[in-house]
Amino acid sequence: MENFMFQNTTKIIFGKGTQKLVGEEVRNxxxxxxxxxxxxxxxxxxxxxxxxxxxxxxHIEVVELPGVKPNPRLGLVAEGIKICRxxxxxxxxxxxxxxxxxxxxxxxLGINFNGKIWDFFTGKAKPEKAAPVGVILTIPAAGSESSxxxxxxxxxxxxxxxxxxxxxxxxxxxxxxxxxxxLPEFQAACxxxxxxxxxxxxxxxxxxxxxxxxxxxxxxxKTVIENAPISIKKTNDYNSxxxxxxxxxxxxxxxxxxxxxxxxxxxxxxxxxxxxxxxAHGASLAIVFPAWMKHALKDRENVFKLxxxxxRVFDVDPLFASKKDIALExxxxxxxxxxxxxLPTTLDDIxxxxxxxxxxxxxxxxxxxxxxxxxxxxxxxxxILRLAG
Amino acid sequence: MENFMFQNTTKIIFGKGTQKLVGEEVRNxxxxxxxxxxxxxxxxxxxxxxxxxxxxxxHIEVVELPGVKPNPRLGLVAEGIKICRxxxxxxxxxxxxxxxxxxxxxxxLGINFNGKIWDFFTGKAKPEKAAPVGVILTIPAAGSESSxxxxxxxxxxxxxxxxxxxxxxxxxxxxxxxxxxxLPEFQAACxxxxxxxxxxxxxxxxxxxxxxxxxxxxxxxKTVIENAPISIKKTNDYNSxxxxxxxxxxxxxxxxxxxxxxxxxxxxxxxxxxxxxxxAHGASLAIVFPAWMKHALKDRENVFKLxxxxxRVFDVDPLFASKKDIALExxxxxxxxxxxxxLPTTLDDIxxxxxxxxxxxxxxxxxxxxxxxxxxxxxxxxxILRLAG
Numbered sequence: 001m002e003n004f005m006f007q008n009t010t011k012i013i014f015g016k017g018t019q020k021l022v023g024e025e026v027r028n029x030x031x032x033x034x035x036x037x038x039x040x041x042x043x044x045x046x047x048x049x050x051x052x053x054x055x056x057x058x059h060i061e062v063v064e065l066p067g068v069k070p071n072p073r074l075g076l077v078a079e080g081i082k083i084c085r086x087x088x089x090x091x092x093x094x095x096x097x098x099x100x101x102x103x104x105x106x107x108x109l110g111i112n113f114n115g116k117i118w119d120f121f122t123g124k125a126k127p128e129k130a131a132p133v134g135v136i137l138t139i140p141a142a143g144s145e146s147s148x149x150x151x152x153x154x155x156x157x158x159x160x161x162x163x164x165x166x167x168x169x170x171x172x173x174x175x176x177x178x179x180x181x182x183l184p185e186f187q188a189a190c191x192x193x194x195x196x197x198x199x200x201x202x203x204x205x206x207x208x209x210x211x212x213x214x215x216x217x218x219x220x221x222k223t224v225i226e227n228a229p230i231s232i233k234k235t236n237d238y239n240s241x242x243x244x245x246x247x248x249x250x251x252x253x254x255x256x257x258x259x260x261x262x263x264x265x266x267x268x269x270x271x272x273x274x275x276x277x278x279x280a281h282g283a284s285l286a287i288v289f290p291a292w293m294k295h296a297l298k299d300r301e302n303v304f305k306l307x308x309x310x311x312r313v314f315d316v317d318p319l320f321a322s323k324k325d326i327a328l329e330x331x332x333x334x335x336x337x338x339x340x341x342x343l344p345t346t347l348d349d350i351x352x353x354x355x356x357x358x359x360x361x362x363x364x365x366x367x368x369x370x371x372x373x374x375x376x377x378x379x380x381x382x383x384i385l386r387l388a389g
Numbered sequence: 390m391e392n393f394m395f396q397n398t399t400k401i402i403f404g405k406g407t408q409k410l411v412g413e414e415v416r417n418x419x420x421x422x423x424x425x426x427x428x429x430x431x432x433x434x435x436x437x438x439x440x441x442x443x444x445x446x447x448h449i450e451v452v453e454l455p456g457v458k459p460n461p462r463l464g465l466v467a468e469g470i471k472i473c474r475x476x477x478x479x480x481x482x483x484x485x486x487x488x489x490x491x492x493x494x495x496x497x498l499g500i501n502f503n504g505k506i507w508d509f510f511t512g513k514a515k516p517e518k519a520a521p522v523g524v525i526l527t528i529p530a531a532g533s534e535s536s537x538x539x540x541x542x543x544x545x546x547x548x549x550x551x552x553x554x555x556x557x558x559x560x561x562x563x564x565x566x567x568x569x570x571x572l573p574e575f576q577a578a579c580x581x582x583x584x585x586x587x588x589x590x591x592x593x594x595x596x597x598x599x600x601x602x603x604x605x606x607x608x609x610x611k612t613v614i615e616n617a618p619i620s621i622k623k624t625n626d627y628n629s630x631x632x633x634x635x636x637x638x639x640x641x642x643x644x645x646x647x648x649x650x651x652x653x654x655x656x657x658x659x660x661x662x663x664x665x666x667x668x669a670h671g672a673s674l675a676i677v678f679p680a681w682m683k684h685a686l687k688d689r690e691n692v693f694k695l696x697x698x699x700x701r702v703f704d705v706d707p708l709f710a711s712k713k714d715i716a717l718e719x720x721x722x723x724x725x726x727x728x729x730x731x732l733p734t735t736l737d738d739i740x741x742x743x744x745x746x747x748x749x750x751x752x753x754x755x756x757x758x759x760x761x762x763x764x765x766x767x768x769x770x771x772x773i774l775r776l777a778g
Contacts, residue, residue: 001404001628001631001632001635002404003403003404003405003406003407004401004403004404005400005401005402005403006400006401006403007398007399007400007401008397009396009398010396011394011395011396012393012394012395012396012647013394014392014393014394014395014647014648015390015391015392015393015648016392017392018392208628209628209629209631209632211612211615211616211632212608212609212612212632212635212636212639215607215608215609215611215612216605216608216609216639218604218608219601219604219605219607219608220601220604220605222604223600223601223604226600227600239390239597239598242390242598242648243390243598243600243601246390246601246647246648247601250601250605250644255639255644258401258403258635259403259404259631259635
């Protein structure tokens with residue numbers, strides 16, 4: 001186990017009707033806020049009205065900035081920063097999924113910063129403070145509601161980059177599984193895959209003696225595998241939706257990575273696919289992760305962890321075959337699971353040919369090799385894209 | 390799943406050499422502190438000197454209050470409050486196990502309160518603030534280092550009572566598994582049992598649809614079962630000590646109880662035994678828990694959870710026998726595990742006869758029945774004590 005520091009201060013307010021508490025929570029921080037959301041689906045579902053009502057009752061003034069798109073853009077972040085400065089706002093309420101929350105976090109970083117915000121993402125500058133952010137989550141997936149990460153796409157060159165800082169961890173996150181009933185099936189499936197992938201990126205490590213976090217990771221993935229098919233089929237099933245929602249948060253709240261070094265290579269490759277083809281993040285991961293596993297399995301030192309994953313997560317009989325074949329059976333079952341919730345599992349499934357493989361591979365490793373469990377150079381990324389083809 | 394609110398703000402600093410960071414951490418809160426510890430074992434191991442050195446380097450003035458005993462007493466708490474008031478101190482650094490931390494939390498509650506501190510424990514008064522507390526943990530067991538609980542024994546009537554408030558959650562907790570190398574075998578075994586019991590109290594619930602937290606609980610218990618025997622035999626084994634230390638904290642940091650109603654009946658009975666016979670807390674639990682399980686198993690509605698525990702935690706073959714017999718086999722394996730780490734598993738093992746059963750049972754339910762999974766009236770407590778006899 002590696003030495004570690006762990007602190008996650010986000011207050012989680014979970015359950016039925018909890019969106020009604022938003023006014024009360026916001027009031028602890030400010031009486032004038034930016035309300036940040038996406039394409040307006042929250043208006044159709046009635047969530048918007050409930051939020052406005054609760055904020056009004058708490059005497060909170062609201063300035064709105066809708067329009068966040070999946071793979072949130074730097075342009076809208078800049079607009080948010082401008083509004084907050086002009087209006088003297090120092091609190092952002094994100095009502096949406098990971099994209100909205102990430103966009104809100106980036107705005108929070110920029111309000112009191114005089115330089116270029118993209119410099120945080122490229123490592124050229126370091127933030128000293130950030131405005132507080134609150135969340136009402138509508139899509140269980142990214143885990144951004146209690147993470148210290150934001151991922152933004154710079155339109156200039158379609159560069160998608162992440163930035164970490166405890167300054168941007170949301171102050172509170174309201175999680176009501178009922179709100180997710182209205183999620184389209186494909187989005188719910190993408191969310192489940194994203195949550196699983198967040199755990200798997202942490203799970204695949206060469207850090208030794210991480211029994212507890214191994215088992216906590218397996219517990220979380222198993223819960224997603226068991227509940228995702230139910231929740232996606234029966235959209236109004238509170239129980240399975242609740243399991244998925246809480247699992248998605250825990251997947252990315254950092255407790256599962258305490259004392260271990262994660263991989264994150266699959267995420268890097270997934271980002272390249274999403275940046276060019278605007279593929280949903282969860283769908284990119286459903287395509288990349290099994291291919292990454294097959295590629296990683298080629299190295300002898302990686303076999304054991306993939307074998308343990310197959311046995312403990314997918315219940316492959318440990319006497320089934322050789323460790324390598326057991327690992328392969330685990331990958332097969334993962335793909336079967338992903339297909340079962342109607343996600344694409346090959347690039348061909350979403351009509352992506354090999355035209356851009358070279359370009360994606362090059363861009364993926366432009367700042368050096370990626371991935372820790374399996375270090376990926378350009379040829380590795382190409383091999384994975386071909387395996388995913 | 391029940392609605393819930395979850396927030397655990399304690400900063401965990403985990404790993405080798407981390408005690409050297411204490412001065413730096415304390416400095417964020419105060420430059421004048423009460424150093425609270427137990428019987429002086431920290432002086433023998435050299436930890437005391439390291440702590441003093443780090444505090445000095447950070448220019449922190451120290452007033453000391455040693456002398457905390459297991460099942461910490463209200464008298465010493467009162468003394469600590471008096472010292473802090475006289476010396477103008479508003480930060481307590483607890484260097485020790487659960488007893489020292491609990492004592493420090495109670496002092497923190499009292500410094501700025503004019504009434505009787507015991508009134509918090511009896512529910513007669515509610516605190517409005519508490520001084521910040523920091524921790525260097527020496528015994529992985531109670532989980533007090535990131536919990537919002539303190540358990541204090543009032544010498545007047547030997548009443549042991551717990552009090553919950555987020556005000557007393559420690560600000561930081563330094564966890565270095567190396568520090569636990571010096572723990573006597575019996576104390577290490579008691580600690581492992583205490584950690585397991587904290588998870589089991591949360592695990593046994595009639596709250597339905599708690600798949601994720603069920604699995605997270607099982608993951609934590611399995612880790613303790615696998616690592617406790619190694620860590621107790623090989624006192625200098627960093628890896629197993631680290632697993633036990635992190636598991637003990639997670640067992641009681643409240644994430645495992647999100648959305649579910651725990652039982653806590655076994656703890657109540659254990660407290661009665663400890664209050665009269667001064668039995669180590671972990672040893673009381675080793676005796677009570679299996680007996681409680683056998684008693685709970687008598688009710689049909691309790692069988693399934695005890696069966697699931699046997700199958701998932703102790704790997705009892707689900708085809709082994711009837712669900713009830715499988716549950717009994719799970720209890721047998723739990724007792725076998727506890728015996729394997731040289732803990733008593735019957736009252737007879739520690740020479741307690743049935744003389745006081747009546748008195749203990751009466752005291753246990755004096756404020757009404759205890760336990761949620763299995764509601765315990767006086768006759769139930771008696772039955773459990775007899776089963777533990």
